[in-house]
Amino acid sequence: MNTVKICENGIQAKEVINQLTAEGYDKENIYLFAHGEEREKDLTEALDTGEVGVAEQGLVNSVTNIFRKRGDELRSEFEAVGLSKAEAEKYEKVLDGGEIVLVAKKH
Structure with a gap:
């Protein structure tokens, strides 16, 4: 079960x-997403949240994301943490x- 929260800053x-x-x-298990890569990286580090990596995406998607446009990369990462394709597009x-956007997963 995922919880999704939208934040302004x-x-x-x-x-x-x-x-x-x-x-x-x-x-x-809380993943932070921002459209700007640097903003996302800085906030993830500052707030000590999880990072979507090989464990979540698998090696092929991780490598493929290097060559994707940012929107495609973000949708792929949303799906990697458990959101549906429609949810990934929405967020x-x-x-x-x-x-x-914050996505929290309970294990």
Whole structure:
């Protein structure tokens, strides 16, 4: 089961992450998405959230993402953390608007 939250900025994302961890989610199972790669990387590091990597995507998708456009890469990463194709498209459009999307997975 995935929980998806939309945030306007890093401060709001930090508050939502704190709320999710209080609800029992582990930080390494909370994934932060932003349309700008540098913004996503910086926020992921600053807020100590999980990173979508080979474990989530598999080696082939990880390598393929290097050559994809950012929107395609984001949709692929959304699907890698358990969202449907339709959800991935919906949230990628949210990112286009400059917002941040958090996806939390419970194990």
